[in-house]
Amino acid sequence: MAQTASKGKVLIILSGANTIHLKEGKDQKTGYFLSELGHPLMKILEAGYDVVFANPTGTHPVQDPISELLIWFLGNYKEREREHALIDKMKIESNFASPRPFASLTDDDLSTFVGVFIPGGHAPMQDLHNDKELARILGHFHRMAKPTGAICHGPAALLSTKTEEGCPYSGYKVTAYSNTEDKLNEIMWWGTLPYKLVDELEKAGLKCEETFPMGSKVTVDRELVSGQNPSSASAFGDAFVKKLNESVTLGGTGVHAKEI
Template sequence: MILTSHSAMENTDSKTGVWLGEFTDPYYELLDQGYEITLASPQGGQPPIDPISKLTENLTASNRRFNDDPAAQTAFGTTRKLDAVNPEEYDALFLPGGHGPLWDLANDETCARIILDFYNSGKPVAAVCHGPAALIKAVELQPELLNGKRVTAFSNAEEALVMKSDNIPYKLETRLKELGADFHAALIPMTSHVEVDGLLITGQNPLSAGPTAKALIERLQTNEVPETN
């Protein structure tokens, strides 16, 4: 799992970072299915957490579990630097959101090369909410990557609802469309929505984080079933 290291927003003193539930929901979905998880980030160490995601109204069951899980907290506080990650050692990639990826992961060549290594090796790449921003740099390196691909991410309508449009460098939905993606979103903002297109699995918003992980697990389990002649 690759997490953002970025906490600053534009035109405001408000902070951002990882949206906690978008990390904890997938983390425990994968952990409970027996997968080993390595956490990484551009700067390594403790990623910033969006303070709004820790408010009571945004807490999920997995957030509470995380608060009582010293092992998970230690893993989160000691993420590996991206340049120390060897994609060959892993079966899949997951990119949680929070607004932070709009700045760092979207412009991080190491992250982009990791994404492309997984994708071009036939390994699934999953991302949720603003996590798909990491695909922007990957498209710069491999321009056809998103052409016609069904994807989702935090929508322009949702950005307006959370009133962050003036505090971000661009709207992710618009940028993904510009890069050739076939963008789809739920009819009702802030409801769960997941798109699966081959190896690319994307979720729209915080409520989509767990379902995105479940779709990734389904893809991994399908790959594990031996083919019959």
């Protein structure tokens, strides 16, 4: 059977952190959130796109232990196992086990991708929010208006693009893990996060939207597609793939091309 040609490559940005440092001085285990990576990833692959993984230094990604709870899969054990199997498959068929270090992605490399996706887990708050190589990478996707997806704490990556002159995403509508939801985590951990993601996004000029805690919420503004939490993973995946398909159909020419 002939293999279907790929529609293009999507860059998946992962954190290299496996803990987040709390204000009380202790470290809380974290990493990528399984359903926030697995569910959108399935939709991206099923839609005909290839994926390449990258993180700050090329270290092996670690799963957030909380994301193993069946509550995030509505008690569906088979769905959780399906997503585990997908990650295992990516270790063999893609570069999940050895992500590209950010610094290794040249401008020529970035031009070969049709979109970028940043899953959540608290880990992005630890090492993606201030990574200057990531700022360079996201700057490419923003200037070219290529679909940029981020879910839960993934939007922390957008903070890396801030400069003294401002943030290129200022004025964008975005959805991220809400302050109320983060406070529930703090109660569970008996600790305080170093900052609240929504507060920092708003300081950077983004306009944050939210629904009730653990409700599904997806926001699309220009090339940016964002989801609030694990409950949003399916709807987020659909919205991100729709944006990818629209962009590819248009030849990847976006609203910011005139800025280049």
